[in-house]
Amino acid sequence: MPAGRADVRGRAPTASGAGTRARLVAVLLRTESRALPWRSPLAAALVGLLLAAVPWAFAPELDQGVRLNVLRATALCGALAAAFLLDDPARHTTGAVPVPRPLRQALRVGLVLPVAALWWAAALLLSQRGDAAVRAEGLPYGAVTLEAATLCALAVALSAGVVRCTGVCAPGAGVGGAVLALVVVVMALQPDGFELFVPLRDPRWEVAHQRWAVLLAVAVLGWAGCAPDPVRRLGRRRG
Amino acid sequence: MTTRPSSSGTAASPGTAAPADATRRPAAGTPTVAASGLSLTYHRTVALDEVSLRLDPGVTGLLGPNGAGKTTLLRVLATAIRPDQGTLTVLDDDPGSVRGRTAVRRKLGYLPQSPGFHPGFTAFEFVDYVAILREHTHRAARHQEVRRVLAAVGLSDVRGKRIRALSGGMRQRVALAAALVDDPGFLVLDEPTVGLDPEQRIRFRELIAEAGEDRTVLLSTHQTEDVAMLCRRVVVLAHGRIEFDGTPAELAEQAAGRVWASTAREPAALAGWRTGTGEFRNLGDPPDGARLLEPTLEDGYLLTLGGLPTKEDA
Structure with a gap:
């Protein structure tokens, strides 16, 4: 048996076993x-x-309400990006390997998280450039970040759901479209008692962001539930 | 395969790196696969209906029409999906639990129907990727194993080429190399010769035959020639059930005395088709005085299924 494998296989996660697992994760990350x-x-x-x-670049005098909506559009782009994270053309070729799918999905998300954090920080900085008077009003960064994180988590959870329930290798485009449609519908309808995209200084702001927090938790739990290897799928393959 | 290690666990030739420990072969006297009463339903469609199967070393062919449940059965045996009912043991482990499934996956190789790849990877990088997913963490040993399997499928010369630049046959061989990483005791191949030209198919047959010399190979195919050339045993699946289980000769024997030639289409035949000579080859109960023909595996297969599918079935 080649060196380096014995610890991974057939051994309880002792200190050395855990070390080998860490090495496996490091190799997998690359x-x-x-x-x-x-x-x-x-x-x-x-x-x-x-x-x-x-x-x-074009309208430094724009008020914070409009800037908030621009940031929301940016967050939606982030969600579209997140929808592609689980695309894997080799999915079926690697469908029966010992490394569990949740670990691989978690590594993919983990790899992207620092990049995504930098990207979002850059977006926040860019959105606040311009007129000093407007900038002084400030934007609720935490709340907008919560909205962005929820949209991204929702996209990943939906992609994981598609992977778990179907034989699709690249759910990104479909899930991206679905997330886009969902956001447009929710923005357009703003259903009573479930408003999510509320304007700045709206009395419903606090409650809406409590909903966002709940949605984030649901999306993360949904992803956790869908990450394991597909057990069943909706369609059937020929043969 | 030229550099595969022997089943005793020692490398067959210097420079090989395959692990080949005894755990990747079934214990003496036990089958590689023991499946009993496997059933699986997709919505209202019964994909597998009480399938019981025992597989031992050698190449076993799995024949059946489209929608027969072949891919589903292979995916169940490869632990890619779980059956609704039934018991399954693969290489002495029960894939019903997470621990058992992981143990089975360490010992089996799976080549799916239409395997996908990361097209930007080279052949070496892709097989290396699969080796990592098979928990090879030690770089030097892993690379040695990757070189071994690529040599085994005859891709050493193109290992640095991107997969998108390889032909269909070469891609299939990359997928086979990936399935051979770790010298698995059980190899599951789902229609590996589809889309290959005759030369590539012969090359692939040779690889499969070599793979089946000391391990269990289950080969799903539509090609009765592949089964005739490669398999010691053939299983015919239809509507999720096993309709035949025996040797290729026994399957051909099913049609003994039930294949005849005629100059016109025979309405009484279960199946009949015009051949290149202008004659009709008919299957079923021949009329008196009919000129009987030597049955082939394909004749036996078609008669097992009850003739050719109708246009509606097709």
Whole structure:
């Protein structure tokens, strides 16, 4: 048996076993970073940054209400990017390997998180460039970040759900479209008692963001529930 | 395969790195796969209906029409999906639990129907990726194993080429190499020769035959020639049930005395088709005085299924 494998296999996670597992995770991190479909998420993220830069570049006098909505559009671009994270053309070829799928999905998300955090910080900075008087009003960064995180988590959870329930290898485009449609519908309808995208200084702001927090928890739990290997799928393959 | 290690656990030739420990072969006297009463339903469609199967070393062919449940059965045996009912043991482990499933996955190789790849990877990088997913953490040993399996499928020369630049046959061989990482005791191959030209198919057959010399290989295919050339045993699946289980010769024997030639289409035949000579080859109960023909595996297979599918079935 090649060196380095004995500890992973057939041994309880003792100190050395845990060390080998850490090494496996380190090796996997490198490999998953190469397997990640970077192009589509980066394109979506770039569009998001360009959107965030619009007030600074073209309309520095825009008030914070409009800037908030621009940031929301940027967050939506982030969610579209997140929808592609679980795309895996080799999904079926690697469908019966010992490394569990939740670990691989977690590594992918973990790899992207620091990049996403930097991207969002850049978006927040860009959105606040411009007129000093407008800037002085300030934006509730925490609340907007909560909205962005929830949208991204929702996209990942939906992608994980598609992977778990279907044979689809690349759920990104479909899930991205679904998230976009969902956001448009919720923004347009603003259903009574379930308002999410409320304007600044609206009395419903606090309650709406409590809903966002609940949604974030639901999305994370949904992802956790969908991450394990697919047990059943909705369609059937031929043969 | 030229550099595969022997089943005793020692490398067959210098420079090989396959682990080949005894745990990847079933214990003496026990089957590689023991399945009993496997059932699986997709919504209202019964994909598997009380399938019981025992697999031992050698190549077993799995034949059946589209929608027969072949891929579903293979995916169940490869632990990719779980059955609704039934018991399954693969290489002495029960994949019903997470621990058992992981143990089975360490010992089996799976080549799915239409395998997908990360197209930007080279052949070496992709097989290396699969080796990492098979828990190979030690770089030097892993690379040695990757080189071994790529050599085994004859891809050493193109290991640095991107997968998107490889032909369909070469991609299939990359997928086979990935399935061979770790010298698995049980190899599950789902229609591996689809889309290959005759030369590639012969090459692939040779690889499968070599793989089946000391391990259990389950080969799903539509090609009766593949079964005739490769398999010691053949299982015919239809509507999720096993309709035949025996040797290829026994399957062909099913059609003995039930294949005849005629100059016109025979309405009484279960199936009949015009051949290149202009004659009709008919299956079923021949009329008196009919000129009987030597049955083939395909004849036996078609008669097991009750003839050719109707246009509606097809």
